[in-house]
Amino acid sequence: MSELKGACIIGQSGGPTAVINASALGVIRTALDTDCITRVLGAANGIKGVLADKLYVMDEEDAEELELLKYTPSSALGSCRYKLADPDTDDTDYKRILEVFRKHDVRYFFYNGGNDSMDTCNKISKYMQKVGYECRIMGVPKTIDNDLNGTDHCPGFGSAAKFIATTCMEVHRDAHVYDTGMVTIMEIMGRHAGWLAGSAALATWAGYGPDLIYLPETDFDLTDFLEDVHRVYDKTGKCMVAVSEGIHRADGTFISEAKTSATDGFGHAQLGGLAAMLAEAVKLETGAKVRGIELSLLQRCGSHVASKTDIDEAFLAGKAAVEAAVSGVTDKMVAFRCTREGGYRCETILEPLDIVANFEKKVPREWINAVGNGVEQPFIDYVLPLIQGEPDAPKHSALPRFAKLKKILAE
Numbered sequence: 001m002s003e004l005k006g007a008c009i010i011g012q013s014g015g016p017t018a019v020i021n022a023s024a025l026g027v028i029r030t031a032l033d034t035d036c037i038t039r040v041l042g043a044a045n046g047i048k049g050v051l052a053d054k055l056y057v058m059d060e061e062d063a064e065e066l067e068l069l070k071y072t073p074s075s076a077l078g079s080c081r082y083k084l085a086d087p088d089t090d091d092t093d094y095k096r097i098l099e100v101f102r103k104h105d106v107r108y109f110f111y112n113g114g115n116d117s118m119d120t121c122n123k124i125s126k127y128m129q130k131v132g133y134e135c136r137i138m139g140v141p142k143t144i145d146n147d148l149n150g151t152d153h154c155p156g157f158g159s160a161a162k163f164i165a166t167t168c169m170e171v172h173r174d175a176h177v178y179d180t181g182m183v184t185i186m187e188i189m190g191r192h193a194g195w196l197a198g199s200a201a202l203a204t205w206a207g208y209g210p211d212l213i214y215l216p217e218t219d220f221d222l223t224d225f226l227e228d229v230h231r232v233y234d235k236t237g238k239c240m241v242a243v244s245e246g247i248h249r250a251d252g253t254f255i256s257e258a259k260t261s262a263t264d265g266f267g268h269a270q271l272g273g274l275a276a277m278l279a280e281a282v283k284l285e286t287g288a289k290v291r292g293i294e295l296s297l298l299q300r301c302g303s304h305v306a307s308k309t310d311i312d313e314a315f316l317a318g319k320a321a322v323e324a325a326v327s328g329v330t331d332k333m334v335a336f337r338c339t340r341e342g343g344y345r346c347e348t349i350l351e352p353l354d355i356v357a358n359f360e361k362k363v364p365r366e367w368i369n370a371v372g373n374g375v376e377q378p379f380i381d382y383v384l385p386l387i388q389g390e391p392d393a394p395k396h397s398a399l400p401r402f403a404k405l406k407k408i409l410a411e
Helices: 020-032 047-051 063-071 092-103 115-131 157-175 201-206 222-236 274-286 308-326 377-387
Strands: 006-012 037-043 055-057 106-113 136-141 182-188 212-214 238-244 290-294 332-339 345-352
Touching: 006 020, 006 047, 006 308, 020 037, 020 063, 020 106, 020 136, 020 308, 037 047, 047 092, 063 308, 092 106, 092 115, 106 115, 106 308, 115 136, 136 308, 157 182, 157 201, 157 238, 157 308, 157 377, 182 274, 201 377, 212 222, 222 238, 222 274, 238 274, 274 290, 308 332, 308 345, 308 377
Parallel strands: 006 037, 006 106, 106 136, 136 332, 182 238, 182 290, 212 238
Antiparallel strands: 037 055, 332 345
């Protein structure tokens, strides 16, 4: 395929992670070093920045600050949750995107995000093909939820899993200080997929973790839950529980749904408050001292315990996206194919955006125990390689040194 010269745009979308900027750096650094990419632009707040023609000139950033992106959590360019309409129904946004692409001679578009972001990437890719505008479009995976279809795992998940496991171990130690009874309930992110809550099992595997773990892959019954807690508490005087925010009844309604009504731009319920709800139920049932702890945003921005494996793979995903696009590939997402037998090995592959957008990968049922209150060894074997390694992150006065971008707007 003939060489395609032009500018590129990198955008970030959806919930941030501890390593999303490592992927952005993979794109930016590789693009800056690629002759046929004439200019590297960063979209302010994802696709909303493209629509508003608010683009940062990454060519003018200091190289040293860009390198710090590898250790800087959350979306350095800004994120969004903006759902593009079906172009056959309303193509207003698409015409505007094309207008901005033409203005800046954008021939490469890289979008870094999760399920909904891949939907955006897919729609833009199909529209550009339809109108005949040559622009190579690539998805770069990101999500702590680890629920993207077509890839072994997602950048961001390993660091979040490491944070969750580490935090559970620390809380477990604290909860066992006194000789009085106590129940601790840890609420962990995950709407439909339980990869994050399941990662609390790493703490149990290490000797200091939850007695019970509940994922949204199985139906949740409050009576069974209280019986589980009773059984552990009566035996040991303590009970630690890890629970996914997305646990639901047999009819599919979220346990915490009644407490929340807000939704994001894609219509997803904003969950939360589950730990406090379950804590109250346990307290009424047992009379025990109960603590409900919601990890909330901490699990997706905790870069101080990031996995070096996760950082390196996140960078690799961004780098691979640019290399594939320059070679002539479009309409794909970078994915990982891994082996764990005989040592962990990971390589990048490319998957069609069609099979990634709006599909969710869930924890295999056989990785969850029969009664649905814990995970089996294959889950541990899957996650453990992803949390390995300690990054040599720079610090200033013992505090993290994050990237400080100039964010010069393109004219």
